[in-house]
Amino acid sequence: MNRVRNYFWRVVVSLIFAAGLWATVVRFTRGLGGATHLSDSFPWGLWIGFDLLCGVGLAAGGFAIAATVYLLHLEKYRPILRPTILTAFLGYMLVIAALMYDLGRPWRIWHALVFWNPRSVMFEVAWCVMLYTAVLALEFSPMLWERLGWAPVQRVMRAVTIPLVGLGVILSTLHQSSLGSLYLIVPTKLDPLWYSPLLPLFFFLSSIAVGMAMVIFESGLSARAFGKALELSLLKQVARVMAVTLAVYLLLRFQDLVWRGVLSQVWTARGETALFWLENALLAIPMALCFSGRLRSNPQGLFGCAVLVVAGFLANRLNVSVSGLQRSAGAPYFPSWMEIAVTLTIVAAGFVLFNLAVRYLAVFRPAKYDAVTVGVPEGTTPLRSWL
Amino acid sequence: MRALLVDITKCIGCGSCVAACREQNRLPVPADGSWPSQPDAQNFTVLKKAAWKGEEYNYRRLCMHCLTPTCESVCPVGALRKTAQGPVVYDESRCIGCRYCLQACPFSVPRYEWTSLEPRVRKCNLCEARVAEGRPNACAEACPTGATIAGEREELLKTARARIAAEPEKYVSHIYGEHEAGGTSVLFLSPIPFEKLELPAGLMAEPLPLLTFRVLSKIPHLVATGGALLAGVWWITNRRQEVAAAEAAEKEKQP
CATH class of the missing domain: 1.20.5 (Single alpha-helices involved in coiled-coils or other helix-helix interfaces)
Structure with a gap:
């Protein structure tokens, strides 16, 4: 049975990669216009709305858990640390990969280093992506050094971990909120159900909630795939943090509608209204469920809640970046199959890389992290098996 | 600072401005001399018709050349810039192709070369070279009726106010671009509501970049x-x- 399932997933991933390869060839020989449904009236589509906005958000667990373990010294969360950092690192690498498709002239991505415009939110976003990817690479690297048995490098890494984690927290806060700030400049274009001066705060809060959801989600997947899961008691705590963050977020979200005097619009019969309720129901239902102690003790229930929160988060980001802008654009946008193929390829690549990392690095069973270990950590496949 | 005043009551829809713009910017000209329904990467200005109370009116679409341009503020690499002489100009050599300018422009002006492998942002440059030499803009020079005239912004505002005062029944009592989005270098006078000319109503009088600057600061x-x-x-x-x-x-x- 397990074999059949593995075979099935291999076929699916291969098909996705084949479609993605085809789309890649079209994108880089026929230009953005040949591969996407983007236009002058709809210049940002799925690659910005999903790959960038959602990719960065889903990686938010990385800074939150790193801060919990290293800055708050809550040692019990250490087992979550490595899978979360790995997710964040892979997430950011994949965001950069997506940017290479979306930028009109991707080979000039370094221009933001040389030509400065500090008044641009996009400039802030570019610097956050670059710096935080570097920080994540360093935070992830101990898994590699330990694997290679490079003790001196491990010692250096341990010395700089604390300032590095602090830097990561600041950069992430800036980055998560700045993705919301990107849309502050379109007050007349973005639908009032989503346009708010509080967009940066909303993006930050929801990213923390979805970061927690991703911790639970990955633990569930890993339990199934590798038989490696996190302790239920820890996940229950993570779920509680998630529920409280969501409660604060949703309270502010509706209060903001009142402040801006657009609360009445949540009842008008429009497509936007349905999407608004879908998004908020997907966040409110798991929030309510996670406040119940009984549900939190049920691994399947926790996993289900995490999936709902991730779905609600994706709905929110796609509403801000796509559905909320359709009406003012005057031209409908729906991604081309090639845009979808590239996005699926990037998601699939994330799963494959995570899988490889879990197999060959000590992601779920860190060998005594603070002691310098030499040799193959327990519970991982010897390196030569995939060479 | 150089500006343009477009008076809809004077426009006869002849298309001289479109032809002059193409010549000035060396843009391709179709055999029949026609133009698309909206500006695109090869048409920086187009003429359109608006219907209002049984009458037909001609109007132009072009870059508004904001005094505090949204595109300039959002560009991460400073490829868009408002010059002291008035034009908002684009530096192709800096552009990375993020298209935030297209997304952010309150007038939805910038266009992109979607099918190119080295795509550029395209839009009216207010005849930057002509302005530098002190010559009138190509479209204004070509206009046979004076529907588009070029001049100093302060002078054109005075002219516009005088026209409204002289014939108040003929005009909507508003100069579009005097205050919209912090003010623009292209001004419109119209006998019909400005929304009919695809000029967004309800734009804030402050420059839009303030919205993001409040957070960035x-x-x-x-x-x-x-x-x-x-x-x-x-x-x-x-x-x-x-x-x-x-x-x-x-x-x-x-x-």
Whole structure:
């Protein structure tokens, strides 16, 4: 049975990669216009709305858990640390990969280093992506050094971990909120159900909630795939943090509608209204469920809640970046199959890389992290098996 | 500062401005001389018709050349810039192709070369070279009726006010572009509501870049206080652990 399932997933991933390869060839020989449904009236589509906005958000667990373990010294969360950092690192690498498709002239991505415009939110976003990817690479690297048995490098890494984690927290806060700030400049274009001066705060809060959801989600997947899961008691705590963050977020979200005097619009019969309720129901239902102690003790229930929160988060980001802008654009946008193929390829690549990392690095069973270990950590496949 | 005044009551829809713009910017000209329904990467201005109360009116679409341009503020690499002489110009050599200018422009003006492998942002440049030489803009020079005239912004505002005052029944009592989005270098006078000319109503009178600047200006404070706060939290929790470890060691010593 397990074999059949593995075979099935291999076929699916291969098909996705084949479609993605085809789309890649079209994108880089026929230009953005040949591969996407983007236009002058709809210049940002799925690659910005999903790959960038959602990719960065889903990686938010990385800074939150790193801060919990290293800055708050809550040692019990250490087992979550490595899978979360790995997710964040892979997430950011994949965001950069997506940017290479979306930028009109991707080979000039370094221009933001040389030509400065500090008044641009996009400039802030570019610097956050670059710096935080570097920080994540360093935070992830101990898994590699330990694997290679490079003790001196491990010692250096341990010395700089604390300032590095602090830097990561600041950069992430800036980055998560700045993705919301990107849309502050379109007050007349973005639908009032989503346009708010509080967009940066909303993006930050929801990213923390979805970061927690991703911790639970990955633990569930890993339990199934590798038989490696996190302790239920820890996940229950993570779920509680998630529920409280969501409660604060949703309270502010509706209060903001009142402040801006657009609360009445949540009842008008429009497509936007349905999407608004879908998004908020997907966040409110798991929030309510996670406040119940009984549900939190049920691994399947926790996993289900995490999936709902991730779905609600994706709905929110796609509403801000796509559905909320359709009406003012005057031209409908729906991604081309090639845009979808590239996005699926990037998601699939994330799963494959995570899988490889879990197999060959000590992601779920860190060998005594603070002691310098030499040799193959327990519970991982010897390196030569995939060479 | 150079500006244009477009008076809809004077436009006869002849298309001279479109032809002059193409010649000035060396844009391709179709055999029949026609133009698309909206500006695109090869048409920086187009003429359109608006219907209002049984009458037909001609109007132009072109870059508004804002005094505090949204496109200039959002460009991460400073490829768009308002020059002291008035034009908002684009530096192709800097552009990375993020298209934030297209997304952010309140007038939805910038266009992109979607099918190119080295795509550029395209839009009216207010005849930057002509302005530098002190010559009138190509479209204004070509206009046979004076529907588009070029001049200093302050002078054109005076002209526009005088026209409204002289024939108040003929015009909507408003100069579009005097205050919209912080003011623009292209001004419109119209006998019909400006929305009919695809000019967005209800734009704030402040420049849009203020919306993001209010947030961006808080970043240095956030970094400084955030850094101090994190260091403080780390120190306290670390100290607590050290004390706990020391106490435990102390207990072990005393049997």
